[in-house]
Amino acid sequence: MPTDLAVFIQDRAREHGGDRTRLLDVVRAVQEAFGHVSSEAMDLVAQALSVRRVEVEGVVSYYAFLSREPKGQVVIRLSDCPSCRIHGMEAVGAAFEEALGIRFGGTTPDGRITLEHTPCIGLCDQGPAALVNEVPITRLTPGKAREVSRLLVAGRTPWDLAPKARDTADPVARVHALVDSNIRKEGLVVFAPMPPGQAVRKALAGTPEAVIEEVKASRLCGRGGAGFPAGLKWEFARKAPGDAKYVICNADEGEPGTFKDRVILTENPDLVFEGMTLAAYAIGAAEGIVYLRAEYEYLRAHLEAVLARRRTEGLLGRAVAGRAGFDFDIRIQVGAGAYICGEESALIESAEGKRGVPRNRPPFPVTVGYLDKPTSVNNVETFCCAARVVDTGASCFSCVGSIRSTGTKLLSVSGDVARPGIYEVQFGQSIREFLEMVGGEDAIAVQVGGPSGTCIGPAEFERHIAFEDLATGGSMMVFGPGRDMVQVAAWFMDFFVHESCGWCTPCRVGNVLIRERVQRILAGRGVPADVAYLETLCTTVKKMSRCGLGQTSPNPVVFGLKNFRPAWEAHLGPDDGLNPAFDMDAALADAVRIAGREPVHP
Amino acid sequence: MDKPKIATASLAGCFGCHMSLLDIDERILKLIELVDFDKSPIDDLKTFTGRCRVGLVEGGCANQENVEVLRDFRKHCDVLVALGDCATMGGLPAMRNGIPLRECLEEAYRDGLTVHNPSGTIPNDPEIPLLLDKVRPLSDVVKVDVFLPGCPPPADAIWEAVTALLEGRAPNLTYDQLKYD
Numbered sequence: 001m002p003t004d005l006a007v008f009i010q011d012r013a014r015e016h017g018g019d020r021t022r023l024l025d026v027v028r029a030v031q032e033a034f035g036h037v038s039s040e041a042m043d044l045v046a047q048a049l050s051v052r053r054v055e056v057e058g059v060v061s062y063y064a065f066l067s068r069e070p071k072g073q074v075v076i077r078l079s080d081c082p083s084c085r086i087h088g089m090e091a092v093g094a095a096f097e098e099a100l101g102i103r104f105g106g107t108t109p110d111g112r113i114t115l116e117h118t119p120c121i122g123l124c125d126q127g128p129a130a131l132v133n134e135v136p137i138t139r140l141t142p143g144k145a146r147e148v149s150r151l152l153v154a155g156r157t158p159w160d161l162a163p164k165a166r167d168t169a170d171p172v173a174r175v176h177a178l179v180d181s182n183i184r185k186e187g188l189v190v191f192a193p194m195p196p197g198q199a200v201r202k203a204l205a206g207t208p209e210a211v212i213e214e215v216k217a218s219r220l221c222g223r224g225g226a227g228f229p230a231g232l233k234w235e236f237a238r239k240a241p242g243d244a245k246y247v248i249c250n251a252d253e254g255e256p257g258t259f260k261d262r263v264i265l266t267e268n269p270d271l272v273f274e275g276m277t278l279a280a281y282a283i284g285a286a287e288g289i290v291y292l293r294a295e296y297e298y299l300r301a302h303l304e305a306v307l308a309r310r311r312t313e314g315l316l317g318r319a320v321a322g323r324a325g326f327d328f329d330i331r332i333q334v335g336a337g338a339y340i341c342g343e344e345s346a347l348i349e350s351a352e353g354k355r356g357v358p359r360n361r362p363p364f365p366v367t368v369g370y371l372d373k374p375t376s377v378n379n380v381e382t383f384c385c386a387a388r389v390v391d392t393g394a395s396c397f398s399c400v401g402s403i404r405s406t407g408t409k410l411l412s413v414s415g416d417v418a419r420p421g422i423y424e425v426q427f428g429q430s431i432r433e434f435l436e437m438v439g440g441e442d443a444i445a446v447q448v449g450g451p452s453g454t455c456i457g458p459a460e461f462e463r464h465i466a467f468e469d470l471a472t473g474g475s476m477m478v479f480g481p482g483r484d485m486v487q488v489a490a491w492f493m494d495f496f497v498h499e500s501c502g503w504c505t506p507c508r509v510g511n512v513l514i515r516e517r518v519q520r521i522l523a524g525r526g527v528p529a530d531v532a533y534l535e536t537l538c539t540t541v542k543k544m545s546r547c548g549l550g551q552t553s554p555n556p557v558v559f560g561l562k563n564f565r566p567a568w569e570a571h572l573g574p575d576d577g578l579n580p581a582f583d584m585d586a587a588l589a590d591a592v593r594i595a596g597r598e599p600v601h602p
Numbered sequence: 603m604d605k606p607k608i609a610t611a612s613l614a615g616c617f618g619c620h621m622s623l624l625d626i627d628e629r630i631l632k633l634i635e636l637v638d639f640d641k642s643p644i645d646d647l648k649t650f651t652g653r654c655r656v657g658l659v660e661g662g663c664a665n666q667e668n669v670e671v672l673r674d675f676r677k678h679c680d681v682l683v684a685l686g687d688c689a690t691m692g693g694l695p696a697m698r699n700g701i702p703l704r705e706c707l708e709e710a711y712r713d714g715l716t717v718h719n720p721s722g723t724i725p726n727d728p729e730i731p732l733l734l735d736k737v738r739p740l741s742d743v744v745k746v747d748v749f750l751p752g753c754p755p756p757a758d759a760i761w762e763a764v765t766a767l768l769e770g771r772a773p774n775l776t777y778d779q780l781k782y783d
Binding site: 584 | 666669673676677682702703704707724726728732733734735736738741742743744745
């Protein structure tokens, strides 16, 4: 641990030129080096970056990976995503607690090891999984959890838990030693080979407008889930006035059950950077940012190595691919653990070193984005598609898929399936075909697009994966026979309560109320009136929330009540006017203890 | 034909709502023509004698007995009315909800400035119902059909509510009957 906090902070601030927008990098460094960002540290950071103390505290208190109170030198973050839960995460958690002698949220008495839950870390196909500091540990069992605990208690470092990765110098081999990419089906867009620079050179042979026209002609829609036409977004950004423009790659995939970006960035980062470079040429940007979720820190060295190689190949930096006047480079901005930063305006706020809360829109980022300049924020996969479009031509790209959803889509498949992993499929696949492909024919439910998406039962398995029918950013969670869909909804509500940014009341309070009532029903203390209450409340939260989070967070309950009504009704008590949520024994427990006598029952 | 029956109770309340009920003045004679009183402090019947059309319950639930009386009302009444603010939201008694029960008892019976209790004992006769950890509004314990706000609700509001419910229609309360500042 560095000895002098003040010197450490001054050094970090100097590395970033005292730039206020790099606040997140500075506090992340402090967190990593000192285990927390103390009150004193916040004062020093505020001085070093010439910001107000409250801005620093605002950031530190906002992100899950930053803390004001000391944490252990080693933080174990066990993913509590449903796909990890249904593969035994709770037994793993119990084994950690027992072996370390602490509860979740606690730190060992010597202050060395902290144990926490964390939302989905994008390892759903090899869960239960945990991050030990930045090191991912997959396929956990209670036995493996005890072994990990034993090694850490004995003073080993997180990297000692993955000796093969630790002893591997090559960055991509190191990632492969940590996690499996699990590509089950390769398609022609994302996982097909392309020599670095090929698409960039083709683009530079024409005008920026020609690139935009080609992408528009391909009818490529954004792959993050919302499906906005990528060519149109670039055109808006190009036409927006601004002396500087930015390209941002949204690699903050946090929707539970999504892990495709992890695999793209592992297996084909060149294609992503290729697409970013095209976008920069198209809109007239000189700087690009990859906003990488904190949970994927272990990919960073690999990505930096690829960026460095592309610089030596002349594909980044001054005069890209020999084109005088086209300068473009990319930096990686690592987040700090906040799902909402996947929303593009919240991502921009975060990249500017602030709390990652969504902005009011309009204006949209294409006109007022990063540093208030026109900015195109695109998904990792979208950049890959765009590079392929420019390389092979729009007609080749749009000849697969459906009319309104061209090309291929990466699906991150997890849950009760024989073959979890990554599949690159053509748009238009039916859910039934999908289930045959992944080995989940007996599914009772498929969560399409994560908890904020759609959850359907067998009656709708003939529907298709496409923007015009079942849109998905890639998350496909399959639930097999015997799964309690009310329990699944309760887990997802835990997630949204945790991830609400807190700005607007419908989302901050409404999700808590929804969760409370779902848990009441799950505990067998619900009545039919609770279902009506939930339907009203869900409508209110969806209609009144400020951003996409609250506008979709009630979906697990909405679709549950719509498509899995019998499962919900099975939990309900009789409608006899007595409220089963009132637990008299619990309400009398204090009085029994104080009076030293049992209640008299009539 | 038998007249419909009405029942009333005061749980963790101050009987102020019942006083307001008596404020209907001479209309009480008309009320007696309309209904028979079943379990109620007004006729001092301690147990239900049969099914009631309307149950008026004042006060929230502060102890086990309150809960049992309330559940009994729910079972016997077609329409259950939460009469007044304590029944609706817990009211003044719910001010203790932020204080641990033991501290409440010690303050009330031993430590309060005006308490004279040389032995320091806190009443604990088996006849005394045990207190709940928190004072609950009625709707926390049973399904409530009608909430009549006010501390107390004015007599005119009670009269309108009761006569409307007996006629099987929704009460039509004027702004003045619902405005309390």
